[in-house]
Amino acid sequence: MTSSTARSRSLFFWILTFYGAVFTIRVFWMSWTRLVHLETAKAAYFHYDLIDIRLWSKDPALHKRWQARPPVAVVRRGGEVLTTIAAIRELRLKYDPASGMWTGRWPCPWNAPEGTYSLELLNSGDLARRMRRGTFRIERRRPHPLPKGFAALTLESVDPFKTMKVRAPSGEVKDWRGLIDWAEYIGADALWVLGGQTPGEKPGQVWRTQNLSMMAEIARECRRRRIKFGVYVMCYLTMSADPLTHYEYAREVKDGRTYETRAISLRDRRRIADVAQLLKRFRDIPEVDYLGIDYIRNALGGYELAEDFYAEMPISPPKGWDKLSREQRMISFAQKKIARRDAGFIDAWQWWRARRAAWLVRELKARLDWAKPLWAFTLTWDKGWHHGQDAVMFNDAGIDAAALMLYEADDEQFKLMIHDWNKYVKKKDAQLLVGDVIDWPLHQKHPDGPKAFYRRMVSAIDRIHSDGPAAGVFIHDLHRALWGRRGPWTTKEWMDEAKRAIRYIKEKK
Structure with missing residues (x-):
């Protein structure tokens, strides 16, 4: 094999690697910008907390869609949509320019059971595969025990x-x-x-x-x-x-x-x-x-x-x-x-x-x-x-x-x-x-x-x-x-x- 042939093959593989990396990065970028994140600010909350719910995506088309029709989130436990304080069942999210997210605050229900709760975005059928839905826990502090009686x-x-x-x-x-x-x-x-x-x-x-x-x-x-x-x-x-x-x-x-x-x-x-x-x-x-x-x-x-x-x-x-x-x-x-x-x-x-x-x-x-x-x-x-x-x-x-x-x-x-x-x-x-x-x-x-x-x-x-x-x-x-x-x-x-x-x-x- 001549040196010119070796150089040609090396150049070919270099170009192939370069375009492969560009393609991979582009696919990753497109995939990441299309992701939709519905999450809470913290992993766990107490009963006196307002649960901060956040929705965000890097997809500009979604922002236009949500500006025209603000997104609505619900909280589920055991498959059931929960009603919380003031009979709030559906939480309409508002755009926060400072964070670039759509946010809402869900009051923890009176004496809510301990455990894991999940989030869901209503009317999000076409976003199902793109959605990353988070969960959060409601916890209870254990008090200093008193003597019996x-x-x-x-x-x-x-x-x-x-x-x-x-x-x-x-x-x-x-x-x-x-x-x-x-x-x-x-x-x-x-x-x-x-x-x-x-x-x-x-x-x-x-x-x-x-x-x-x-x-x-x-x-x-x-x-x-x-x-x-x-x-x-x-x-x-x-x-x-x-x-x-x-x-x-x-x-x-x-x-x-x-x-x-x-x-x-x-x-x-x-x-x-x-x-x-x-x-x-x-x-x-x-x-x-x-x-x-x-x-x-x-x-x-x-x-x-x-x-x-x-x-x-x-x-x-x-x-x-x-x-x-x-x-x-x-x-x-x-x-x-x-x-x-x-x-x-x-x-x-x-x-x-x-x-x-x-x-x-x-x-x-x-x-x-x-x-x-x-x-x-x-x-x-x-x-x-x-x-x-x-x-x-x-x-x-x-x-x-x-x-x-x-x-x-x-x-x-x-x-x-x-x-x-x-x-x-x-x-x-x-x-x-x-x-x-x-x-x-x-x-x-x-x-x-x-x-x-x-x-x-x-x-x-x-x-x-x-x-x-x-x-x-x-x-x-x-x-x-x-x-x-x-x-x-x-x-x-x-x-x-x-x-x-x-x-x-x-x-x-």
Whole structure:
């Protein structure tokens, strides 16, 4: 073979390889540009999440098609198309110029089952072979486990511990140590006391300070007696109509105008930082075993959140919204909510408020370095949704025990609350503590008094779940039992029924 022939063959093979590579690249490029991706931003979500759905392709023809007729996505589980919050079944995607994708936000359904969910694009018959459909998981956080049959005695009071005089179960008048005597008497595992309330004793002061220096000493005494100790903070409700100037307050609507309430707005970034700072002080006391929060919700009003709600949720504002002032928007929003004619809107508002509260819990737990178990007092009308709370979202966000306040209800209302919870939450979904209040008027002055209290506690223990008893109980609260509205019964008569309720749950198998 001559050298010229060899060079010719080499050139031929080089040209063949070159064109083969060009062809392969072209085929790959054409194939890649024709692919259609339907996916979520993350692989896994919690119950407080909005699932971010994204649709994209490099095919310019598809973009023209979708601009003419926006794409619609659905979520499936087990082959079934799901309906979520606000009766949303089909999610119309919108073009996002920043990412070049078509996007939508699907609210996670109330207490959705754990597992895998799939995405589907409606009316995509000719795209079936080009479509790459993603999946996502809904997960559930496992809370810090409580001892079996856990029982806590609460103290909701800002009375100074240093000068407190407590009549102990023995009849002897003691100092604050008599509080722990009562926890021992009823067989409680823990004493939970109020440690943070706004405003303070002095003008401009965020927290009441008179009891802060006592917390370490009380904690040590509880530890010595083998009683766990917890401290909680009132988060978003203040005890004064005089506002602190550095907070934004929640707004209510009355007579066609908005006004400022004594509740701090959930959108105020300074408040969560202040709550975290105070809880860190308690966290750093070695003998403090539990941290707690109360009023982790928009306690009053909340209409200043209207713009945030529409910005996040896949719910369209009413026509002319963009032409209204902020004041007019709040009034319009309140009128729509109060009318309660739009069930989907009400469902979305309740879900979104619960999500907002859960995100605050998540941030708070992170600021506390997830160091100690955290409980939250939780309202119970309509599973807490009526108040913008959800025990399942709270669990995922970092609440280790949802303390359900099953009071301020007559017997029929109480039965309805228990029925709703029984149908909604199983033991694996959240760690629930059931509680009743030692307050005769809040039991409608029932002639049985403390015994009616006991019956409600036992009913809640047995029926709050459909698959087993409550994780524990709390007795609310010792201040009311000592100095509150007991009716014709003594402190000990009320506390004896609390003792019976604690014994009952501890004997449950």
